[in-house]
Amino acid sequence: MSRMSYKEDVYIPMEELYRVDTGYRMSGGFNLSIQGLTAGATVPPLAPVSVDKTTRTATLLKRVRVLEAGSAAKTLKVSKFSQVTAGTFLSNGTATLTVDSVDTSDKDFDLITAKADTSAFTLGAILYEATDASANKSKGVADYLIYAPTKVEEGATITALARAFEVQTSKLYIPLTEDDKKSLTDRFIFV
CATH class of the missing domain: 2.40.10 (Thrombin, subunit H)
Incomplete structure (x- = not known):
């Protein structure tokens, strides 16, 4: 007899977060910077990231x-x-x-x-x-969104979503700021 176990802290997808046929994923992956993230947690899809293309590192924006x-x-x-x-x-x-x-x-x-x-x-x-307790300056703005759920662990990589239309902003697991939306340009359409 086998035993099943369920992990309760993982997000549960409700429905499509964007019109999937409009999505465009970047070729290759980016290494997820896990500094300051909870080991073993799952980063949900369409989470905002800032990507350094030189080092191929993606930083999750909180x-x-x-x-x-x-x-x-x-x-x-x-x-x-x-x-x-x-x-x-x-x-x-x-x-x-x-x-x-x-x-x-x-x-x-x-x-x-x-x-x-x-x-x-x-x-x-x-x-x-924010960068510090008094500046009100953001640590970064999104240039891509994470395509799929990603477990926070050493060596984790993400696939960057570079374009998507009809993104359901009210259903995103991690919300976007207005500056994030501007930075993502017209590659993304938010509803």
């Missing part, structure tokens, strides 16, 4: 959608799959918070505990990883 407005309580409910860890700086463009800890135990959201008040962060806002 983004979250705020699911419940912030408060003086120093906690913030955000979307899953972001790979945000303690010490990460998150910004909405005008305010930045420093992540003290992240509770990923709930299946519907991650609960960030910040070092200070989170009331500057409104419901639905997209937060991006």
